[in-house]
Each structure stands twice: as structure tokens, then as C-alpha cells.
Amino acid sequence: DQQVKQNSPSLSVQEGRISILNCDYTNSMFDYFLWYKKYPAEGPTFLISISSIKDKNEDGRFTVFLNKSAKHLSLHIVPSQPGDSAVYFCAASLHGGDKLVFGAGTILRVKS
């Protein structure tokens, strides 16, 4: 049973527009969430994270929103650039733990 779900396998967005990637989780004990970006033939790289005590965290063009009551988080990229084309993984961590549980990933394509 997948505890972290990314229900959209792919997303296509025009350059300059907003990209919104979604992630749902089932375990209410998760208290820390991360987004990773992965290019082909490379390892995932850390993008942005959020603790469950916050509902928003921003870093440049990237903002993560957390809705604990809905067990939902989203990554907003504004404005989207062609270099943002990659696979985006959502990950979650249990309180007091180091292990990460990953979603299946969403392929983002930004068209120029």
C-alpha cells in the first residue's frame, strides 16, 4: 500500500506559466516532507522541504504548500523554465525517523 502518492504520472506546461505538482499521503505520522528533482541518468537532487509545523515554504521560484487536514502537499514552480523539465519525487519522513518514503514521481515537461 503506497503511503505517498503522486497521482499524475506526467504534466506538460508552457514556459513562463505555473507548474503545480501534487502529492498525497496516508500516514498522519509523517511530519517532514521533501521534493526531489531528477534528470535522466542522474541521481535525485534535493529541491525544497517543509516541516509539518508550517503550511508554506518558499525558495526562489519554488514554493511548497502543506495541507495537513487533507494530507496533501503541492509544489509550485513559477515561472516554469525548460530546464525544470525533469521527474519530481515527493518524499515523506516519520516523526523522529531518518527513512524517507517516496512517491512514484511526476514527469514535468516545460515547453518553450
Added chain:
Amino acid sequence: NAGVTQTPKFQVLKTGQSMTLQCAQDMNHNSMYWYRQDPGMGLRLIYYSASEGTTDKGEVPNGYNVSRLNKREFSLRLESAAPSQTSVYFCASSPMEGTKTQYFGPGTRLLVL
């Protein structure tokens, strides 16, 4: 500063063969992890090591063994490879227990025939 390195980059094995995937990090991190990535399934944790001298099973440990050789190196061994172990394997590290952010190597692509 190379970060996390993995060898080999690509390997083809026949069913029943054994091999060891190597991972090293030069960031003085305490915790290290092995994942496998399969299409449509994200990354799944195979084994992890919270510190030198300790290892623990993750979500999918069957068919694998690990060795935390020292603080820098964490190897993953397949004793008798099976086609179901065809996957991309990633090693990761994090600074210390309780630190959530993990840093990944470039991956090893393994094909078992």
C-alpha cells in the same frame, strides 16, 4: 568534493551471478542508504546504515546484503542475482541521524538476464 560516488555505472549479470555495488561519500556523513528505483514505483529503501558499524533493513531487503566498511563506504551485494533485481540502484547519504535531507549518487543501472 565529489559527493556520493557509485561504481559501476552499468552492469549486466546472468541469473545466479553475484556482484557488489560500491558507494562512497566524501562529505563526512554518518548515515548512508541504498534504494532501488523501478518504473512507476519511485525509490524504495533496501538497507540503510545510521552510523559506521550498524545496518538495518528497509522496505525491500530480500536478496541483498550490505556492508558499512567504514564511515565513507557502504556496499550492496547481490549473492545470486534474479531478473526481478533488474533496476536502477541509488546510494544516498545524510549528515547525521535525525537529518532528513539525503544526498544521492548518480546510480547504477543493473540488468539481470
